[in-house]
Amino acid sequence: MKYVPDATGDRRFSDDHTTDREGVDGLLSELDEYGVEQALRIAEANEGAEVTVLTVGPDDAKDALRKALSMGADKAVHVNDDDIHGTDVIGTSAILAKALEKTGFDLVIGGMASTDGSMGVLPALLAERLGVPQVTLLSEVSVEGGVVKGRRDGDAATELVEAALPAVVSVTDQSGEARYPSFKGIMAAKKKPVQSLDLDDLGIEADEVGLAGSWTAVESVAARPARTAGTVVKDEGEGGKQLAAFLADQKFI
Structure with missing residues (x-):
């Protein structure tokens, strides 16, 4: 699961062309809430199963972990290291894989994409x-x-798919509404264990991740231009022709 900038906030880039995560409030990605919900349902249906939530992110990412713990997850793992800053999806997958190998797993469940990068891969x-x-x-x-x-x-079709465990699964926003944390759950989350790991714990060198190790880079950014006034077509008998000409000029038709 991922700690992301609030999509309703004024999101922007930092000087190094990475997402500004300090100038806007963050939260647990809404799409990852569906993954947490399905993990909880599977654990409830399989006696003895437990749910561990895992994230890679800065100190504030603990807020997202606490949200998942208050929903009902049993424990959490937080990978946090200054050298992770600027890591792309390739590097993030390497970090998560090492963390999962260290903690052990039967089934990994994630959301369909993040609401900041929207890679989905x-x-x-x-x-x-x-x-x-x-x-x-x-x-x-x-x-x-x-x-x-x-x-x-x-x-065009619906597929029924299956795989033997261990496996990795992602779920869509149609998989089932995520539950709201109860007051009891919120209080219980404060006592649940949160394990902290860094790159040294995972055996990953700093130059393998971060901006230096990223396979992708943002070369430049620019603010979205202000919205301009639209074109008004007054129908005085030639409105249809004027509209068609406008659409043709814009190459819409």
Whole structure:
């Protein structure tokens, strides 16, 4: 799960062309809330299962972990290191894979994409690094007898897919509304364990991640231009022709 800038805030870039995470409030990515919800449902349906939430992010990312813990997760793992700043999705997948190998896992569940980067490829990258099957973009998911099963809805067809555990899964925003933390859950979250890890703990060199190790880079940024007044077509008998000419000039027709 990911700690992201609030999409309703004034999001912008920092001087080094990375996302400004200090000038705007952050929160648990809404799309990752669906992943947390499905993890909790699977744990409830499988006696003895537990849910660990994992994030890579700055100090404030603990707020996102606490949100997931208050929803019902059992414990959390926070990977935090100054050298991670500027890491792209390739580097993030490497960090997460090392963290998962260290903590151990049966099933990894994530959202369909982050609400800041919107790449949508991290689950696939993670599965490749871990050497396990990926069952992605599911609107339904369940686990039984060591097998994860799900439904993937496409534009032209619906697929029923499954894979043997261990595996990586991602769920869509159609998988089920995330629960609200109760007061009891919020209080209980304060006592749940949060393990902190850095790059040294994971055996990752600083130059493998961060801005220096990123496979992608933002070369330049510019503020969105102010919205200009639209073109008004007054219909005095020639409105249709004027509208058609305008659309043709804009290459819409």
